[in-house]
Amino acid sequence: MLIGVSTHIHVYKPLGRNLLSGIKKAGFETVELYANHPHWPGYADAASRREIAETCLDLDLPVNSVHSPFFRSLDEARAGRWLSVTAKDNGLRSESVERIVESAAVAEFVPVQSVVVHLGAPGETEDNGTFDRLFYSVEEITAATRDLGVAVALENITNEISRGDRIAAFLQESGLGESGRVGCCYDCGHAAIYGVTVEEFEQMAPWLLTTHIHDTTGGRDNHLMPFDGEIDWEALAGAFASGAYDGALIIESKDDSGSPRTLKQSASAAARLRGKILEARQGGEG
Numbered sequence: 001m002l003i004g005v006s007t008h009i010h011v012y013k014p015l016g017r018n019l020l021s022g023i024k025k026a027g028f029e030t031v032e033l034y035a036n037h038p039h040w041p042g043y044a045d046a047a048s049r050r051e052i053a054e055t056c057l058d059l060d061l062p063v064n065s066v067h068s069p070f071f072r073s074l075d076e077a078r079a080g081r082w083l084s085v086t087a088k089d090n091g092l093r094s095e096s097v098e099r100i101v102e103s104a105a106v107a108e109f110v111p112v113q114s115v116v117v118h119l120g121a122p123g124e125t126e127d128n129g130t131f132d133r134l135f136y137s138v139e140e141i142t143a144a145t146r147d148l149g150v151a152v153a154l155e156n157i158t159n160e161i162s163r164g165d166r167i168a169a170f171l172q173e174s175g176l177g178e179s180g181r182v183g184c185c186y187d188c189g190h191a192a193i194y195g196v197t198v199e200e201f202e203q204m205a206p207w208l209l210t211t212h213i214h215d216t217t218g219g220r221d222n223h224l225m226p227f228d229g230e231i232d233w234e235a236l237a238g239a240f241a242s243g244a245y246d247g248a249l250i251i252e253s254k255d256d257s258g259s260p261r262t263l264k265q266s267a268s269a270a271a272r273l274r275g276k277i278l279e280a281r282q283g284g285e286g
Helices: 017-025 046-058 074-078 090-108 130-144 164-174 188-193 197-207 233-242 260-285
Strands: 003-006 030-034 063-067 112-118 151-155 182-187 208-212 249-251
Touching: 003 260, 017 046, 017 260, 046 090, 063 090, 090 112, 090 130, 112 130, 112 182, 112 208, 130 151, 130 164, 151 164, 151 208, 164 182, 164 197, 182 188, 182 197, 188 197, 188 208, 197 208, 197 233, 233 260, 249 260
Parallel strands: 003 030, 003 249, 030 063, 063 112, 112 151, 151 182, 182 208, 208 249
Antiparallel strands: none
16 A cells, blocks of 8 residues: 655646655655646646656656646636536537546556546536436547556545445446446545545445545645544544555645645655554454
8 A cells, every 4th residue: 555645735836856856755655646737737748748757757756646637727727617527518528538638648658557537527416417428438538548558537526426426326337347447536535525534435445546635624625634634534544444445545635835844744644544544454354
């Protein structure tokens, strides 16, 4: 069980050698690349993807995942305009798929286990065609990335269509979960906002490909450091321990300062959570 961090932690700093080197020095064992403006504007450019990939290889920093784009620009995101693989507007849905595929293409230069995809947009509601549109989108993504060895991980975010039970239902009913190329990314902070931290983990566990680990307070998506908020980490560690997941624990807290100290604190928090999971797992075996 590797400890890792999403480069989202320093989201307003450019993705490059300085940040990746800092992540390695902090003690992280793997990384998630966050593909959104202004952090990594070059994700759609092959030369930029190659540069980031070669930097990770040079630093001996494996790429666990790529967090695919879910907005065109920061201004649009702040205005509530999102990319969505379940959008009713087919042009917007197609654009969302295209940008996801572009970000996943970093796997041409470095091994990547999964591309994380938001299931819909924040606040999006479900209708009779939601899962049909999602099915078409995922089929297009997997077809375009077939030769890259990248799985698609659907993330639980803050909307009604991406709750753990709905993701599980989609993977079961569509049959896509049987392929091994489509699964989910469990975000404990998003689950905690709805008060279902452990429940959503258990619902998503059979298809779990990767994770986002961060804390929250007051029902807000504030991406705090683990153990700094309201999540019951003992209970969550017990849930992890009772399951078979042995993939990465990816910290997705956020710090606007870009300080190396925050990276070290995050690595320590990730190691602490891993220790709790392993201890609980050993206790269960006893």
